[in-house]
Ligand SMILES: Cc1cn([C@H]2C[C@H](O)[C@@H](COP(=O)(O)OP(=O)(O)O[C@H]3OC[C@@H](O)[C@H](O)[C@H]3O)O2)c(=O)[nH]c1=O
C-alpha cells in the first residue's frame with residue numbers, strides 16, 4: 154500500500170546532500186501511477202541534475218532481507234516499485250559528519266537522493282519488494298566502494314527485524330566496523 | 343518468476359526501431375538483481391542513446407489489467423520490476439509500416455525500446471505487476487498523443503484475457519479505430 158495524492162515535496166536530513174522526496178501517486182481502479190523521477194520538476198525543488206546512466210532493480214523475496222552498507226563512487230536516486238523498506242544511511246565521507254546516521258521508511262510514495270560517499274542500506278518490510286535506483290556512473294566489478302557492517306555498534310541502526318533472523322549476503326556479513334573504515338576522501342567524491 | 347543469467351542481447355522486430363532486449367538477471371538467496379538499463383553496454387548493442395529525463399511506474403493490482411494503446415511524442419525504455427505482461431505495439435507513424443503489430447511477453451528478464459510514434463499497450467499476466475519505463479521528454483497533460491483502441495479489429499490483438507473481463511480506464515475505452523487514426527507525421531517524430 155501507499156499514500157495517494159501528496160504534493161511533490163522535499164525534506165532535508167541531518168546528512169548533507171541526503172534528501173527525501175514525497176512523490177504524488179495517482180490511484181485508480183487499475184492500481185496506481187507515479188512519476189518516479191522527473192528531472193524538470195525535481196531539479197526545480199533542488200534535486201541535483203545528476204544525469205543517470207544506469208537503472209538497477211533488486212528484488213527481495215522475503216520480508217527482512219537486508220543489503221548494505223555500501224558507499225559508492227556515484228550518486229543514487231532510490232525508491233521502491235512495490236513493497237516497503239526500512240532504509241538506513243551512514244555518512245562515510247571524510248569530514249565532520251563522518252558516521253552520521255539517518256533512517257526512514259520508504260514506500261512507493263517516497264524517494265531519496267543518496268550522494269556518493271554516503272553508505273546505503275535497507276531491510277525489506279514486505280515480501281516481494283522491488284527496489285529500483287538510478288545512478289550516474291556505470292558500475293564495474295572493480296569499482297572502489299567503501300563498506301560498513303550492517304551490525305556496526307557505533308552506527309547502532311535499530312533494524313526492525315534482528316539481523317540474525319534475516320537473509321544477508323556473505324559479502325555484506327564481512328564488512329568492517331566503523332573504526333576500521335577509511336573515510337571516503339574528497340578526491341573520490 | 344524470471345529467467346536467470348541470460349547474456350545481454352538484442353532482437354529486432356517487424357516494427358522499425360522497436361527492439362527487444364534480454365537482460366542478465368542475477369539470482370541469489372535474497373532474490374535477484376538486474377541492470378535494468380545500462381547506457382554503455384546497451385548503446386554498444388545498438389540501443390539509441392536516448393537520454394531519459396523521466397522514470398514512470400504504473401502498478402497494476404489484478405491480472406488482466408490493460409492499458410493503451412498510446413503513441414507518444416517521446417521514446418520509451420519499457421520493462422517490469424515484478425510480474426509479467428503481454429505487450430502489444432502498433433506502428434502509428436505515417437508510412438509503409440503504419441498498422442504493423444508486434445506482441446510479446448515481458449518478464450523481469452526482458453526490456454523493449456519503443457520509438458516515438460509506436461503505439462504502446464499491455465495486459466498484465468500476474469497480479470501486482472509493476473511496470474517501469476524511462477522516457478526522453480517530460481510528460482505534460484496537454485502533450486499530443488496518438489491513440490488506438492485496444493479492441494481495434496484491424497490490429498486484431500489477441501489479448502490473453504478478453505477485454506470485456508478486465509480493468510480498462512474510461513479514457514482508453516474511448517480511443518478510435520485504426521481507420522480514424524491520423525498517422526503521426528514525421529515532423530512530430
Ligand atoms: C551493483 C551491480 C551488481 N551486479 C551484479 C553483481 C552480482 O552478481 C549481483 C548482485 O550484486 P551484489 O553486490 O551482491 O548486490 P547487492 O548486495 O544488492 O548490492 C548492490 O546493489 C545495491 C547497491 O547499494 C550496492 O552497491 C550494489 O553492489 O549483481 C551487476 O551486474 N551490476 C551492478 O551494477
Ligand SMILES: Cc1cn([C@H]2C[C@H](O)[C@@H](COP(=O)(O)OP(=O)(O)O[C@H]3OC[C@@H](O)[C@H](O)[C@H]3O)O2)c(=O)[nH]c1=O
Pocket residue numbers: 179186187188398400409410412414462481482511513
Ligand atoms: C503519463 C503520466 C500520467 N500522469 C498522471 C495522469 C493521471 O492522473 C495518472 C494516470 O495517467 P493515465 O494516462 O491514465 O495512465 P495510463 O493509462 O497508464 O497511461 C500512461 O502510462 C502509460 C503510457 O503509455 C501512457 O502514455 C501514459 O499516459 O497519472 C502523470 O502525472 N505523469 C505522467 O507522466
